[in-house]
Amino acid sequence: MEKVKDALDFTDFSGVERFVLVVFSIFLLAFPWLGAGSFVKAVMIQFLLFSLFGMGWNTIGGYGGQVELGKAQYVGIGAYTVSVSMVWWNIPFWISMPIGVLIALGYSFMIGYPLFRLKGHYFAIATICTSLVLQDIFTNWKLVGAAKGIELPIHEHPDFLYMQFKSDTYYYYFIMVLFYIALFYMNWFRKSKLGYQLRMIKDDEEAAESLGIDIRWCKIKAYSIASAFVAVGGGFMAVYNLYIDPVSVMDLDLSIKIALMAMLGGAASLWGPIIGAAFLVPLDRFLGSWLGGHKGLIGVDFMIYAALIMVVSAYQPRGIWGIVEQLRGKGK
Amino acid sequence: MAFLEVHDIVKDFGGLVANSNVSFQIEEGEIVGLIGPNGAGKTTLFNCIVGYYSPDYGKVMFKGNDITGFKPFQTNQAGIGRTFQIMKVTTGMTVVENIMVGAFCRTNSRHQAREEAHEMLHFLGMEEISEQYINELPIAKQRKVGMARALATKPQLLMLDEVASGLNHTETDEMVALLKRLNVEKKITLFLIEHIMEMVMTVSQRVIVLDGGIKIAEGVPGDIVKDDNVIKAYLGEKYAKGR
Amino acid sequence: METLIDALLQGILMGLLFALVALGLNVIFGVMDIVNFAHGEFLMLGMYTAFFTSLLMGVDPLFALPASALMGVLLGLASYYWFIKYLLRGPAIAQLFGTFGLMLFLRYLAQFLFGIDYRILQKGILIGKSFSVGPFIFDATKIAAGALSLVAFAAVYSFLNKTKTGKALQATALNKEAASYMGIKTDKMNAIAWAIGGGTVGVAGGLLINFYYVYPTVGLLFVMIAFACVALGGFGSIKGVFFAGLLVGILEMMFPVFGQLVGSDFLGPHFKFTVVYLAYFIIVVFRPQGLFGWKK
Numbered sequence: 001m002e003k004v005k006d007a008l009d010f011t012d013f014s015g016v017e018r019f020v021l022v023v024f025s026i027f028l029l030a031f032p033w034l035g036a037g038s039f040v041k042a043v044m045i046q047f048l049l050f051s052l053f054g055m056g057w058n059t060i061g062g063y064g065g066q067v068e069l070g071k072a073q074y075v076g077i078g079a080y081t082v083s084v085s086m087v088w089w090n091i092p093f094w095i096s097m098p099i100g101v102l103i104a105l106g107y108s109f110m111i112g113y114p115l116f117r118l119k120g121h122y123f124a125i126a127t128i129c130t131s132l133v134l135q136d137i138f139t140n141w142k143l144v145g146a147a148k149g150i151e152l153p154i155h156e157h158p159d160f161l162y163m164q165f166k167s168d169t170y171y172y173y174f175i176m177v178l179f180y181i182a183l184f185y186m187n188w189f190r191k192s193k194l195g196y197q198l199r200m201i202k203d204d205e206e207a208a209e210s211l212g213i214d215i216r217w218c219k220i221k222a223y224s225i226a227s228a229f230v231a232v233g234g235g236f237m238a239v240y241n242l243y244i245d246p247v248s249v250m251d252l253d254l255s256i257k258i259a260l261m262a263m264l265g266g267a268a269s270l271w272g273p274i275i276g277a278a279f280l281v282p283l284d285r286f287l288g289s290w291l292g293g294h295k296g297l298i299g300v301d302f303m304i305y306a307a308l309i310m311v312v313s314a315y316q317p318r319g320i321w322g323i324v325e326q327l328r329g330k331g332k
Numbered sequence: 333m334a335f336l337e338v339h340d341i342v343k344d345f346g347g348l349v350a351n352s353n354v355s356f357q358i359e360e361g362e363i364v365g366l367i368g369p370n371g372a373g374k375t376t377l378f379n380c381i382v383g384y385y386s387p388d389y390g391k392v393m394f395k396g397n398d399i400t401g402f403k404p405f406q407t408n409q410a411g412i413g414r415t416f417q418i419m420k421v422t423t424g425m426t427v428v429e430n431i432m433v434g435a436f437c438r439t440n441s442r443h444q445a446r447e448e449a450h451e452m453l454h455f456l457g458m459e460e461i462s463e464q465y466i467n468e469l470p471i472a473k474q475r476k477v478g479m480a481r482a483l484a485t486k487p488q489l490l491m492l493d494e495v496a497s498g499l500n501h502t503e504t505d506e507m508v509a510l511l512k513r514l515n516v517e518k519k520i521t522l523f524l525i526e527h528i529m530e531m532v533m534t535v536s537q538r539v540i541v542l543d544g545g546i547k548i549a550e551g552v553p554g555d556i557v558k559d560d561n562v563i564k565a566y567l568g569e570k571y572a573k574g575r
Numbered sequence: 576m577e578t579l580i581d582a583l584l585q586g587i588l589m590g591l592l593f594a595l596v597a598l599g600l601n602v603i604f605g606v607m608d609i610v611n612f613a614h615g616e617f618l619m620l621g622m623y624t625a626f627f628t629s630l631l632m633g634v635d636p637l638f639a640l641p642a643s644a645l646m647g648v649l650l651g652l653a654s655y656y657w658f659i660k661y662l663l664r665g666p667a668i669a670q671l672f673g674t675f676g677l678m679l680f681l682r683y684l685a686q687f688l689f690g691i692d693y694r695i696l697q698k699g700i701l702i703g704k705s706f707s708v709g710p711f712i713f714d715a716t717k718i719a720a721g722a723l724s725l726v727a728f729a730a731v732y733s734f735l736n737k738t739k740t741g742k743a744l745q746a747t748a749l750n751k752e753a754a755s756y757m758g759i760k761t762d763k764m765n766a767i768a769w770a771i772g773g774g775t776v777g778v779a780g781g782l783l784i785n786f787y788y789v790y791p792t793v794g795l796l797f798v799m800i801a802f803a804c805v806a807l808g809g810f811g812s813i814k815g816v817f818f819a820g821l822l823v824g825i826l827e828m829m830f831p832v833f834g835q836l837v838g839s840d841f842l843g844p845h846f847k848f849t850v851v852y853l854a855y856f857i858i859v860v861f862r863p864q865g866l867f868g869w870k871k
Contacts, residue, residue, distance in 0.1 A: 065668060067667075067668050067671045067672070069675075114856075114860045115860070117860050118859055118860065120667055121604075121610040121667075121671065121810075122806070122810075122859045124610070124671050125610065125802050125806075125855065125859075126855065126856050126859055126860070128799070129799070129802075129852040129853070129855050129856045130852075130856060132799065132848075132849075132852050133849050133852045133853055133856075136848070136849040136852075137849070252795070256675065256679075259672075260672070263668075263672055267668075299682075299683035299684070299685075299686035299687040299791070300683070300687055302679060302682075302683035302686075303679075303680055303683045303684055303687060305679065305683075306676045306677070306678075306679035306680035306682075306683060307676070307680055308676075309672060309673070309675065309676030309679065310658060310673060310676035310677060310680060312672075313662060313665060313669040313670070313672045313673035313676060314658065314661035314662050314665070314669075314673060315661070317665040317666055317668065317669035317672075
């Protein structure tokens, strides 16, 4: 009970921040009734989904300071578990999604144990490797559709158990609920024991060890939490898109996007991943659809994207939120 | 059975012997100083005890338990705190948050951790800097933050690495007073490394002297300053003979 | 048996090229302790340079090599002076993301400029030619690539060990501060490392285009291979990376052959690069100093 109270406690934020949060929440609630077209709705769903991914990444990548570039493998685990269990055994989403999360947790402990012997560059590259290995396996695994992927059977009538709806509005509200669960969890997490310990590890590993912190175990825990978040999002992707393949749910680009949004918005802050997603998802979508219409402009959206990353990492590694804090004269 | 027992510690780094058969004991409630010239193997010995290195030979016993080969976080959990000579100047966490991390060693509750951190700040008279970052503080305050967060883990034995280096006279005096208070009020056993003799002599009840990785003397400060071996180690052969 | 020996020989040829690709990555890593994720994109741009020089100017691809090398050097220098320099002020995490951004930027720049088509050279002195030694058939292009890679590698190796600048570079790699006290300018050394890194990988690209498709995302595969080589050889070790390149080349060629012999689906040719990734993972976890590594 106390944990719930802590999760809902935003009192250490400034009045402006809390006001913006309230206004933003009202907007999110009212959004489907504002008469936006299906394209804009889809963009909003993507935004909420990537905020969820980013908040998950923020545990290990932001608070823990570990450059984790392999989150897509857990999106894949979540998405494939849901799809495969629905296609093969007709298992409802509400059962298969938790199973997917459990598998992601188990797998992340298995991978995390050797992975966190590594630091810095070695670690970053290794996370990419593990994700690529899993993607290779799924691309060649005929039982799960190999490179062709899996199509989910479409039910004739909307079915809550299988999360199949005619209207995007239902998906919107579902991902919004997940978004808030994630937000409240992260609000709890950032002030939790593990949250503090991770920040200490990021600052000064030697000192952290001297304060009774089992560094490797802390990192593994955070990595697994991040993986669970991301697997939930993967499960959502499966029922929302009704089609998954190794490229759409396991590609390196996805891993990078996840890390990037959190990083660009401001790693190790509660708002960072949300700001990053709010900035990059529409940019990605609108640029993509606008430029896609002009033949020969393929890739320009990603160039703008990449240029942003370059500028941010060279001038303000703490991201957009870092700039905001700087302007407000907080932090340095 | 003594509080801390160090038996025959040997540590060599690829042929370079840093500690050779060092043994000593510390009783509960004592303040013990470890001195020696630069390169005497003090920090290595320290690190062998707290677990940053595992000794090649020998045994470390704490409160009757064998803690040889423990990892640093395990020795801390067992009740040994330590400070660093050089605090890493970080910008990620405020002073009070730093101390809270220490307090989290013994509690899972964030509220209790925060309360304990504030109590610690009060005890050390540092409330006014609680919301500052370490990089904004002068070196004496940084040291104190390092001590505060180690103390927040509630150690029974606190090991201090050159806690007075870089401090001016007043600051050193304050530090000595603080150490005595810790010893009396909080009943913490203190074990300090120094290579400046003066401070150790005023605060320690007993002093151990290392030179070239070997324990060359042990005793009360008054005897140590008169010890031939110690004078030789610090001032050279000539001075000892000419005395 | 013959197929195995054939795979071994082919693997050595590829391995020499891999070693050249990984060399540049390791020089930059050694000198600056920065991992250049954009390394594969340098290779890709080197390939495009040779491709278009050859196609538009009617030069044989082998003679387009200097253009690729120049392109690589310029890319390296431009990246360093215009971008990497500024990254150095930030934390390590920003450096990783920064070179990642550079990688994406160059990749999509290429996609914008050249489209997503797979391109391969049709004409050239060596292209399409092969000769046989006993039962083994070699593509002339691969022989040339292997041999020239070896020459380029040897040239860089002797540059590092014989010249004053090369020794200064090694001193910087060993201890930046000490080197700067001796009057070695770190900034200049960094730039040279990037020039060497870009130049060697540009040459590798020019060689690779003789027998391999070029497309905007071709870099990722090679940069991962280079990472594996660097991990195997030991981060910062030049000798190590040479043998590691050979080993990875052989592994990559032999693996599908093993698969065929055993008749297993999971050892098929699709997985030849999976093995490379796994190799990286296992090596850094269990032997972080690399198989041949001494440093670190």
